[in-house]
Amino acid sequence: MEHFRPDVLISEEDINLRIDDLARAINTEFAGEEIVVICILKGAFMFCSDLIKKLELPVRLDFMQVSSYGEGTVSSGNVKLEMDVSENLKDQNILIVEDIVDTGLTINTLVEMLKVRNPKKIKLASLLFKPSRNKFPVNIDYLGFEIEDKFVIGYGLDYAGRYRELPYIGVLNAGN
Ligand code: PRP
Numbered sequence: 001m002e003h004f005r006p007d008v009l010i011s012e013e014d015i016n017l018r019i020d021d022l023a024r025a026i027n028t029e030f031a032g033e034e035i036v037v038i039c040i041l042k043g044a045f046m047f048c049s050d051l052i053k054k055l056e057l058p059v060r061l062d063f064m065q066v067s068s069y070g071e072g073t074v075s076s077g078n079v080k081l082e083m084d085v086s087e088n089l090k091d092q093n094i095l096i097v098e099d100i101v102d103t104g105l106t107i108n109t110l111v112e113m114l115k116v117r118n119p120k121k122i123k124l125a126s127l128l129f130k131p132s133r134n135k136f137p138v139n140i141d142y143l144g145f146e147i148e149d150k151f152v153i154g155y156g157l158d159y160a161g162r163y164r165e166l167p168y169i170g171v172l173n174a175g176n
Pocket of ligand 1: 041067098099104106
């Protein structure tokens, strides 16, 4: 099996420093309140895990899984709900945690799915955003990094199910 060595795009240290900033802003916005953090599986698991360790708020953690990419590198255009939250979201402060916003289709679909449950507030944290690929309007309240249109892997993000375990964001170079 081919297993390429990725080049580092965003180092572990830079990710950690940026998460410090995001956590500080979230702690300020929600000071004195409880939040329900919804980790969007699978890609956001590592970012979410590191982010919530730095929150100084009462947190309830939940998970949703949607998929649109399957094993390929191009979105199919259909977002399928694979797993729903188990918490009651009515009147709750929701923080959606995503690894990446690309076209914006997934997050738009997710927000629509969550709005009908009548939460108090819905906010979005995403580690990465590719502005050049964006098609659906999206407001990222807590953004880690804007990146160019490269296929990124690591720190939760996969290529055909692999490379999620890398502690940094990398790019695949077929020559390596
Ligand atoms: C990725 C990523 C986002 C979505 C972003 O999920 O985690 O949810 O794609 O793309 P979009 O903005 O174009 O909709 P993916 O479907 O690859 O599932 P995974 O997180 O389980 O790898």
